[in-house]
Amino acid sequence: MTDRRLELLLALLGAAALIAASATTPWLKFVLTLALAKGIAVLGIMLLLRAGQVSFGHAMYVALGAYAVAFLAPALPDAALLLPAAALATTVAGALIGLFVSRYREIFFGMLNLALSMVFYSVLEKFYQLTRGTDGIRVQPLTVAGLALDRGSYEWTIFGIALALALGFGVLARIYLASPMGQALAAIKTRETRLDFMGVSPRSVLLAAYVLSALMAGCAGALIAMSTRHVTPQLAYWTSSGELVFIAILGGAGGVLGPFLGAVTYELVRVYAAATVADMWQMILGTVLLLVILFARGGIWGLISGRLQRRRMA
Structure with missing residues (x-):
């Protein structure tokens, strides 16, 4: 079996596992939706890591997509319209900012993205009349393709959209990395x-x-905003960008499955650690990352792919 087919098979098995987990443990549906959303964001960071560049401010685009949903929801209260609108807004912003930051490399590239992210965070925090400051903006109930859904159906729909986007962007990233540009x-x-x-x-x-x-x-x-239905400037803060980099290291940048493995592991460890030892969950996450760096430098995906390769050679 080729590496491409193996990745596709593992992706489908992972998707089935997430659906089964959400069906058997309903509260996990919300956690896994956030994990899939963060995995999609980290997948973009993985593309930059292939070029040896680390963005310490990519949460800026996550926040921009979330606020696009919050601002447009009163006029376009449909998830099917808000998602492409948020994607368009961040694509345009990425193109404009990218024209500037793409001239720099390594630490300068990372710090410029961080600086721009913190400027955006300050704007969101200080312009209270527009953004409601640290109180954030409550996203009104949304329809999906014109249908008003109850809470359970809505959560399943957003989870399904997140899963479909994760699979779609995973395939797109795989094709892109195999292309001459990649x-x-x-x-x-x-x-x-x-x-x-x-x-x-x-x-x-x-x-x-x-x-x-x-x-x-x-x-x-956009997925985070539609799932939590509340957006705050914290989405653009430097710690949120650091969280994405944390997930990228945890999952591994060697394959498109790495970001999603890292995101699901991160969210589950955080939830269970916070429930078990509320005052020490950061230390537990830090310990997990330290163990990965010391014993699995390729991240979780590197560990899995290494074992699969050894098994195929045996």
């Missing part, structure tokens, strides 16, 4: 000047990946 991302990480000699603009390659990552983060933010 292959060029690795060249930015190793020897960028070779791209110039070949007549390929490294800046354009990084910009394309950056815009795609902004689109994914915006969809993630």
Whole structure:
């Protein structure tokens, strides 16, 4: 079985497991919806990691997608319209900001994204008349394709949309990374000047990946807003960006399944740790990440794929 087919099989098995878990434990549906949304955002960060660039401010696009839903909901109270609207807003923002930040590399790239994210956070916090400051904006009940659903049906629908988007973006990322543009991302990480000699603009390659990552983060933010129905500036804070990077390291950037494995693990560990030892859940998460760094540098996906490869060779 080829690696592509194996990844697809594991993705489908994972999707079935998430559906089964949500059906048997209803409260997990909300947690797993958030995990899928964050996994989509981290999938975009993974594209940048392929180029050796880390964005410490990508939560800005998550927040932008969430606030797009909050602002547009009174006029467009339908999830089927709000999701593409949020995606469009973040794509445009990613293209404009990407034209600037794609000129920089490594720590400068990461810090510029962090600085822009904190500026956006300050705007959301200070312009109270527009954004309601730290109180946030309550998202009104939404319809789905014109249908008014009860709470249970609505939660299942948002979960289904999140799962479909996760599978769709996973396939898109897999195709993109196998394309010439995706292959060029690795060249930015190793020897960028070779791209110039070949007549390929490294800046354009990084910009394309950056815009795609902004689109994914915006969809993630829209899903979070439609699921929690409450958005606050905290979505754009630096700790939220750090959480996405944490998930990327935890899951592993070696494959498209890594971000989702990391996101589901992160959310489940956080929920159960907070329920068990409320004052120490951060320490437990930190310990989990430390163990991954020390004993599984490729993240959870690296650990799984390594075992599968050894089994195939045996």
